[in-house]
Amino acid sequence: xxxxxxxxxxxxxxxxxxxxxxxxxxxxxxxxxxxxxxxxxxxxxxxxxxxxxxxxxxxxxxxxxxxxxxxxxxxxxxxxxxxxxxxxxxxxxxxxxxxxxxxxxxxxxxxxxxxxxxxxxxxxxxxxxxxxxxxxxxxxxxxxxxxxxxxxxxxxxxxxxxxxxxxxxxxxxxxxxxxxxxxxxxxxxxxxxxxxxxxxxxxxxxxxxxxxxxxxxxxxxxxxxxxxxxxxxxxxxxxx
Amino acid sequence: xxxxxxxxxxxxxxxxxxxxxxxxxxxxxxxxxxxxxxxxxxxxxxxxxxxxxxxxxxxxxxxxxxxxxxxxxxxxxxxxxxxxxxxxxxxxxxxxxxxxxxxxxxxxxxxxxxxxxxxxxxxxxxxxxxxxxxxxxxxxxxxxxxxxxxxxxxxxxxxxxxxxxxxxxxxxxxxxxxxxxxxxxxxxxxxxxxxxxxxxxxxxxxxxxxxxxxxxxxxxxxxxxxxxxxxxxxxxxxxxxxxxxxxxxxxxxxxxxxxxxxxxxxxxxxxxxxxxxxxxxxxxxxxxxxxxxxxxxxxxxxxxxxxxxxxxxxxxxxxxxxxxxxxxxxxxxxxxxxxxxxxxxxxxxxxxxxxxxxxxxxxxxxxxxxxxxxxxxxxxxxxxxxxxxxxxxxxxxxxxxxxxxxxxxxxxxxxxxxxxxx
Numbered sequence: 001x002x003x004x005x006x007x008x009x010x011x012x013x014x015x016x017x018x019x020x021x022x023x024x025x026x027x028x029x030x031x032x033x034x035x036x037x038x039x040x041x042x043x044x045x046x047x048x049x050x051x052x053x054x055x056x057x058x059x060x061x062x063x064x065x066x067x068x069x070x071x072x073x074x075x076x077x078x079x080x081x082x083x084x085x086x087x088x089x090x091x092x093x094x095x096x097x098x099x100x101x102x103x104x105x106x107x108x109x110x111x112x113x114x115x116x117x118x119x120x121x122x123x124x125x126x127x128x129x130x131x132x133x134x135x136x137x138x139x140x141x142x143x144x145x146x147x148x149x150x151x152x153x154x155x156x157x158x159x160x161x162x163x164x165x166x167x168x169x170x171x172x173x174x175x176x177x178x179x180x181x182x183x184x185x186x187x188x189x190x191x192x193x194x195x196x197x198x199x200x201x202x203x204x205x206x207x208x209x210x211x212x213x214x215x216x217x218x219x220x221x222x223x224x225x226x227x228x229x230x231x232x233x234x235x236x237x238x239x240x
Numbered sequence: 241x242x243x244x245x246x247x248x249x250x251x252x253x254x255x256x257x258x259x260x261x262x263x264x265x266x267x268x269x270x271x272x273x274x275x276x277x278x279x280x281x282x283x284x285x286x287x288x289x290x291x292x293x294x295x296x297x298x299x300x301x302x303x304x305x306x307x308x309x310x311x312x313x314x315x316x317x318x319x320x321x322x323x324x325x326x327x328x329x330x331x332x333x334x335x336x337x338x339x340x341x342x343x344x345x346x347x348x349x350x351x352x353x354x355x356x357x358x359x360x361x362x363x364x365x366x367x368x369x370x371x372x373x374x375x376x377x378x379x380x381x382x383x384x385x386x387x388x389x390x391x392x393x394x395x396x397x398x399x400x401x402x403x404x405x406x407x408x409x410x411x412x413x414x415x416x417x418x419x420x421x422x423x424x425x426x427x428x429x430x431x432x433x434x435x436x437x438x439x440x441x442x443x444x445x446x447x448x449x450x451x452x453x454x455x456x457x458x459x460x461x462x463x464x465x466x467x468x469x470x471x472x473x474x475x476x477x478x479x480x481x482x483x484x485x486x487x488x489x490x491x492x493x494x495x496x497x498x499x500x501x502x503x504x505x506x507x508x509x510x511x512x513x514x515x516x517x518x519x520x521x522x523x524x525x526x527x528x529x530x531x532x533x534x535x536x537x538x539x540x541x542x543x544x545x546x547x548x549x550x551x552x553x554x555x556x557x558x559x560x561x562x563x564x565x566x567x568x569x570x571x572x573x574x575x576x577x578x579x580x581x582x583x584x585x586x587x588x589x590x591x592x593x594x595x596x597x598x599x600x601x602x603x604x605x606x607x608x609x610x611x612x613x614x615x616x617x618x619x620x621x622x623x624x625x626x627x628x629x630x631x632x633x634x635x636x637x638x639x640x641x642x643x644x645x646x647x648x649x650x651x652x653x654x655x656x657x658x659x660x661x662x
Contacts, residue, residue, distance in 0.1 A: 039262040074661035075627045094391045096366030100478045148475045216257040225405030226355040231414040240264040
């Protein structure tokens with residue numbers, strides 16, 4: 001009898017264990033459709049309050065293709081970045097030919113880097129090592145799948161009901177804090193997309209500096225694969 | 241330094257983004273203004289100083305004031321687009337004031353499909369993977385290795401781009417075909433006249449490596465073929481290279497007696513380079529360039545001797561024939577940047593040292609490895625004010641007599657560049 005009870009309990013337990021991968025997939029889909037276009041503004045704020053703003057148009061397809069085009073300011077207009085899997089390129093209009101860049105660089109300066117601007121799904125780049133359940137949120141411990149990923153570890157706090165991140169700590173392999181992202185101001189962008197409109201970032205490496213991404217529009221849209229190629233980089237404006 | 245003052249704590253600021261900022265207009269107009277005063281420290285003993293100032297000797301320094309105005313605009317309607325970029329260079333120097341205006345680019349585009357585009361007009365192609373040099377840039381004007389990021393004037397061409405994406409190790413294939421006419425008033429300085437040239441570039445993204453195969457043929461210049469590649473060895477370490485094979489290249493060089501001899505043969509030029517980024521944002525670019533069409537040390541010594549002979553003749557008789565001949569040769573191959581055969585380029589740039597945001601100091605060193613003459617250019621760049629760019633550079637040139645950098649007109653150069661985008 002005792003053995004039968006133990007067997008029933010052990011079979012039932014997996015049904016109640018948290019599926020971290022499933023939670024992370026839901027977070028990804030709640031943040032963005034798999035293929036979409038979006039307009040974002042990046043604001044770098046210096047300790048004295050001075051700001052520099054960049055306006056970007058971005059498109060994404062599937063798990064590993066992202067492209068971004070700078071619309072403002074005038075000094076950066078026409079600049080574009082492209083990501084295909086682990087490959088990243090930057091195209092500056094005057095130079096004209098795309099050059100390879102790394103995810104840890106920043107084409108805009110400040111706290112945000114290329115990995116933040118050309119972000120893929122979290123499930124594409126991270127495995128869930130552990131998930132904890134708190135009263136109203138999950139805490140997911142993520143480990144990068146490869147050495148090419150910008151941040152080796154993430155610690156993600158996600159709202160339990162909305163399955164949206166509220167905070168992410170980006171860490172090194174030794175769990176040293178690189179930066180923290182705060183997801184704020186949940187808005188309905190229509191098309192079934194309800195997600196944070198503001199992401200604030202600060203970093204112990206840049207004390208007193210803050211960077212902010214604001215989403216203005218996000219829309220589900222399909223693109224041909226040829227959009228995400230070097231040859232097409234100078235034509236991204238035609239997608240708007 | 242005011243940017244070190246910590247922000248006062250206060251109420252959380254709300255951020256807005258007006259969707260009107262994302263509305264696309266069918267037209268765009270913008271531009272760039274530049275002011276660039278330059279102080280040149282002259283080397284009175286150098287061959288190129290004697291060549292340029294034999295009848296107008298100068299003091300120790302020369303001051304130049306340069307200005308640049310670039311305007312660009314585009315209009316788009318459905319699958320059609322027209323784009324134009326003008327460039328006006330203004331100069332005030334010892335020789336007076338000058339102004340030169342031209343269209344850098346002016347072309348129309350038709351894009352019937354996502355993966356197919358046609359352009360006709362004046363445009364730049366910008367082929368190649370090298371930073372300072374591009375031997376495979378068959379359809380472009382040569383860039384200035386001292387300032388490789390400057391905009392260039394294009395050529396009048398007709399192009400077609402076809403792109404194909406795939407799954408598997410070959411992720412992307414594209415082909416760019418180019419028709420390049422050379423006639424009266426159409427690309428006429430490019431080479432032999434009354435020719436319709438063809439060029440092309442096949443691009444592959446294969447096993448995460450960018451690879452191009454390039455060619456040009458048609459008669460305005462001799463046939464040439466090229467290959468280039470670029471790949472990340474690790475996330476912060478990139479390698480790249482170019483190789484160009486030029487058939488039946490003709491080079492006119494002076495012999496010891498000052499006679500011009502034509503040498504013909506096939507030439508191979510190549511660039512091999514790398515780019516590395518450290519965890520503290522120091523970027524290092526190193527490139528080695530072999531110019532198969534360049535002059536040897538003896539070729540250049542003969543040229544410098546010719547100038548010296550011409551200068552002595554002028555000093556004693558007033559006859560400037562030899563110097564005028566030498567001046568004409570300098571406007572061709574002898575006077576171009578990196579006219580000799582082998583160069584090494586090293587550039588360090590450090591992003592935001594000491595947490596000074598938008599500040600990038602850099603150091604560039606270029607050496608002629610045949611005669612060990614070199615130039616060193618430290619620079620400071622600041623882009624912290626939106627749409628403004630401030631750069632100050634100094635250039636120091638070191639080399640023995642009869643060496644590449646040693647015989648240049650200047651010993652040093654100090655340059656300020658203030659740019660404004662609108």
